[in-house]
Amino acid sequence: MEFRELIVENIRNKSTDICCTISGIPYTYNHLEQFIERYAQSLETLPKSRLGLILRNDFNTYAAAIACIICGVTFVPINPEYPEKRIEDIIYQSEINCCYDSLKSFTFDNLEHLNETEKSNWGVPQIEQDKYCYILFTSGTTGKPKGVPITYGNLTAFFEGFENLDYNVNAEDRFLQMFEMTFDLSVVSYIAPLIYGASFHTLDLSLVKPLALYDALETQKITIALMVPSAIDMLMPYSEDINLPNLRITQFCGEALKTRQVESWSNCVPHTQIDNVYGPTEATIYCTRYTISNDQEVLHHNGIVCIGEAMCNTKLEINEESELCLGGAQVSPGYLNATDKQKSKFLIKDNIRFYLSGDKGKIENNLFYCLGRLDDQVKIQGYRVELAEIEFACNKSLPLSENTAIAVEGKTGTELHLFVKSQNLQESQSELSNNLKTLLPWYMVPHEIHWISDFPLNANGKIDKSALRRQLIIE
Amino acid sequence: MDREQIKSDLKGIFEEVFATPEIEITDELNAEKVDKWDSLTHLNMISEVEAFYSIKFKLKELIGMKNVGDMIDLIINKKVD
Numbered sequence: 154m155e156f157r158e159l160i161v162e163n164i165r166n167k168s169t170d171i172c173c174t175i176s177g178i179p180y181t182y183n184h185l186e187q188f189i190e191r192y193a194q195s196l197e198t199l200p201k202s203r204l205g206l207i208l209r210n211d212f213n214t215y216a217a218a219i220a221c222i223i224c225g226v227t228f229v230p231i232n233p234e235y236p237e238k239r240i241e242d243i244i245y246q247s248e249i250n251c252c253y254d255s256l257k258s259f260t261f262d263n264l265e266h267l268n269e270t271e272k273s274n275w276g277v278p279q280i281e282q283d284k285y286c287y288i289l290f291t292s293g294t295t296g297k298p299k300g301v302p303i304t305y306g307n308l309t310a311f312f313e314g315f316e317n318l319d320y321n322v323n324a325e326d327r328f329l330q331m332f333e334m335t336f337d338l339s340v341v342s343y344i345a346p347l348i349y350g351a352s353f354h355t356l357d358l359s360l361v362k363p364l365a366l367y368d369a370l371e372t373q374k375i376t377i378a379l380m381v382p383s384a385i386d387m388l389m390p391y392s393e394d395i396n397l398p399n400l401r402i403t404q405f406c407g408e409a410l411k412t413r414q415v416e417s418w419s420n421c422v423p424h425t426q427i428d429n430v431y432g433p434t435e436a437t438i439y440c441t442r443y444t445i446s447n448d449q450e451v452l453h454h455n456g457i458v459c460i461g462e463a464m465c466n467t468k469l470e471i472n473e474e475s476e477l478c479l480g481g482a483q484v485s486p487g488y489l490n491a492t493d494k495q496k497s498k499f500l501i502k503d504n505i506r507f508y509l510s511g512d513k514g515k516i517e518n519n520l521f522y523c524l525g526r527l528d529d530q531v532k533i534q535g536y537r538v539e540l541a542e543i544e545f546a547c548n549k550s551l552p553l554s555e556n557t558a559i560a561v562e563g564k565t566g567t568e569l570h571l572f573v574k575s576q577n578l579q580e581s582q583s584e585l586s587n588n589l590k591t592l593l594p595w596y597m598v599p600h601e602i603h604w605i606s607d608f609p610l611n612a613n614g615k616i617d618k619s620a621l622r623r624q625l626i627i628e
Numbered sequence: 629m630d631r632e633q634i635k636s637d638l639k640g641i642f643e644e645v646f647a648t649p650e651i652e653i654t655d656e657l658n659a660e661k662v663d664k665w666d667s668l669t670h671l672n673m674i675s676e677v678e679a680f681y682s683i684k685f686k687l688k689e690l691i692g693m694k695n696v697g698d699m700i701d702l703i704i705n706k707k708v709d
Contacts (some may be wrong), residue, residue, distance in 0.1 A: 360691060361659065361666070361670040361671070362667040363667060363671065364687070364690055364691050367687055367691065368691045387667070387668075387671050388687070390671075390675065391685075391686070391687040391690070394686050394687035394688065395687070
């Protein structure tokens with residue numbers, strides 16, 4: 154049975170069971186069924202169109218995403234708090250003409266809202282495997298977000314791979330959902346539990362994130378948690394208070410996992426299985442796994458934990474440029490409206506579709522290691538950030554300035570710093586900071602802006618980023 | 629400990645951590661009212677407060693802390709203990 158059919162079977166047979174708690178409020182599979190009954194008819198009229206899903210932290214927003222997946226409607230998550238220009242780019246690039254907003258307050262040109270209808274019968278329509286299930290937008294070097302479509306075939310392959318991780322998921326399991334829905338790690342967090350008749354549980358967003366995370370893990374008695382590694386760093390000063398007897402599986406993804414983080418977490422939660430899972434959005438959520446064994450040394454390269462082996466529907470290779478190449482049924486068909494350069498990131502080899510990840514890799518004893526980036530992309534709390542996109546936004550705000558963005562390891566994870574040389578210091582300083590907030594999503598806004606009179610140059614006459622990094626360490 | 633004295637101490641810590649001049653410390657003050665008060669600066673502020681008073685909060689106390697008034701209550705209790 155395919156994953157959508159399994160979800161529908163659970164919706165129909167487990168109506169009084171809890172399917173999720175959103176900010177502490179529980180909802181049953183019956184609530185989900187009632188939502189789908191009210192929107193299935195409207196969704197059926199959108200087979201060729203794409204639905205913009207306006208993200209609110211409520212049950213109906215999750216129910217709408219789940220309804221889209223079941224009914225075969227491509228959805229595009231849109232955070233209404235993102236800068237207006239970014240939202241405009243996403244809507245135009247993904248050709249959305251209808252949206253669902255649980256608050257019904259989102260307005261954009263002629264965008265219509267999905268209609269609620271009388272309750273209607275609904276089922277699982279046949280869907281071509283190459284149809285887009287969702288489109289997520291990631292940071293792009295040209296200043297425009299890049300659309301990554303994921304097909305039903307990609308997602309089916311992912312969930313087959315997930316099943317083969319042998320977590321023995323059952324209806325009693327309680328999954329953590331800590332991610333914004335623009336981030337693909339959210340998809341496994343809220344869809345996987347429904348396949349097994351289990352439940353997912355979100356964070357109380359009135360608390361600051363690390364505290365909300367611990368609160369959810371403890372009070373919701375989470376058994377399976379997928380987290381970005383930096384999320385636990387901020388909890389470590391309070392490690393002696395951590396008591397999570399129910400947490401049987403911890404997966405880390407979205408950022409490089411460090412051996413010290415594994416050590417800290419396994420000291421706090423000694424009975425939990427820790428898995429490092431790896432993969433870019435273009436290869437659907439994650440596609441490799443390394444399980445940390447209690448009785449063996451953690452395999453690592455310079456303190457960065459091994460990413461292990463490919464999942465069952467993925468083929469992993471390292472090309473001549475030492476780049477990790479991910480192939481197989483989880484690989485996206487390619488970027489929306491791709492430029493030639495973007496198209497070249499995907500290729501067919503031996504009838505297998507590959508994505509060139511831009512990550513540097515190595516293989517040792519049949520296990521893979523990710524050694525960092527071959528380009529300027531960095532991760533901030535799991536979000537991909539192209540440094541060029543920050544520089545582009547700075548140039549837009551201060552056209553006559555020279556600037557460069559760099560990322561450094563701070564006390565609580567990776568921090569972004571922007572160095573700017575401008576003629577017009579007085580006016581620029583306060584303006585730039587405000588403008589960047591309106592041009593960039595929150596996770597791309599630099600931690601600090603440094604105004605300098607001249608850039609240090611290297612032997613080739615280029616900006617010496619290492620010297621700037623050293624300057625930050627001295628500061 | 630004197631509540632007003634604690635507010636005066638917190639004013640210095642908050643202005644430094646949140647890089648914001650002239651923060652008025654009230655019992656109702658919380659993250660919504662200070663622009664630079666986010667997850668990262670929140671935990672920096674907590675660690676500065678702990679160091680200043682030589683105290684240690686529990687995770688559950690931090691989760692239950694809804695505003696500055698709650699924090700002052702905890703500081704007073706911990707200093708009495």
